[in-house]
Amino acid sequence: xxxxxxxxxxxxTKEFLDKVSIMGKPDLIIHLGxxxxxxxxxxxxxxxxxxxxxxxxxxxxxxxNEDEILSIKDKKIFATHGHKYSVRYGINNLIYKGQEVNAxxxxxxxxxxxxxxxxYNIMIMNPGSPYIPRGFDKxxxxxxxxxxxxxxxxxxxxx
Numbered sequence: 578x579x580x581x582x583x584x585x586x587x588x589x590t591k592e593f594l595d596k597v598s599i600m601g602k603p604d605l606i607i608h609l610g611x612x613x614x615x616x617x618x619x620x621x622x623x624x625x626x627x628x629x630x631x632x633x634x635x636x637x638x639x640x641x642n643e644d645e646i647l648s649i650k651d652k653k654i655f656a657t658h659g660h661k662y663s664v665r666y667g668i669n670n671l672i673y674k675g676q677e678v679n680a681x682x683x684x685x686x687x688x689x690x691x692x693x694x695x696x697y698n699i700m701i702m703n704p705g706s707p708y709i710p711r712g713f714d715k716x717x718x719x720x721x722x723x724x725x726x727x728x729x730x731x732x733x734x735x736x
Contacts, residue, residue, distance in 0.1 A: 578650060582720035583619070584609035584658070584686025585632070585706035592735050593707040593719060594622050600733075603721070605649075609686035609704070610658035613638040632658035632687065646678055650724045655680040659687035659703070668692075668701065675699050682728050684720075691718045691732045700728050707735050 581603040583593055597603075606625050608616030610632025620627035631641045635658075643661055647654040655675050662670040664687050675683040676697060683701045690712035691705030704720035705712070717735040722728060 578605065578724045579603045580605045580607060580649075580722040580724065581625075582607045582609065582684055582702060582704045582722060583707060584704050584719075585611045585689050586615040586619075586708050587611055587634070587706070588615065589708040590615050590618050590622070592717060594619065596707075596719070596733070596735050597623055607654075607656055607684060609656060609684060610635055610643075611686065613641055628656065630656050630658055633660040644674075646680075652681040652724055652728055653679055654682045654684060656684040659685035664688055664703075668696075672696055672699065672701070675701070682722065682730075684722075688712075691716075691720070693720070693730050693732055700730060702730050702732075705732065 602625050606627040608629045610630050611634040613635045616627050616629035631643045645656045689706040692703040694701050702720050705718035707717045707719050710717050718732050722730045
């Protein structure tokens with residue numbers, strides 16, 4: 578299963594949608610917040626089911642959760658925006674939550690800085706932002722997760 582992971586679109590989905598049209602549709606898209614309405618737009622624009630979690634900028638979207646736990650191909654995915662876990666100051670709280678829910682994969686955003694690491698046998702991804710990149714490189718990015726027997730991931734640059 579191929580999953581595109583995007584976060585922190587902040588009202589601009591064009592470049593992400595353009596890249597999706599070039600790369601071909603994934604099986605699923607996960608939008609990690611800021612803004613929910615962008616996730617809705619992405620789902621409509623691609624025709625691909627999009628799972629969305631609320632970010633700190635999604636105050637008025639009461640029909641969505643700040644955290645989601647998904648089960649895909651016997652793998653447990655913990656998806657969150659990250660602000661509740663103070664990810665700007667480190668990811669320890671996020672890792673503890675991932676361990677608590679027995680996650681195989683943790684997906685988070687909020688920092689706008691892409692990250693792909695493995696800690697305690699848990700893959701951890703922040704797809705960065707396709708609109709307002711931060712960090713050393715300041716490249717616009719999103720993530721791809723492949724799930725079969727194992728989980729693999731990569732960060733994709735949007736040029």
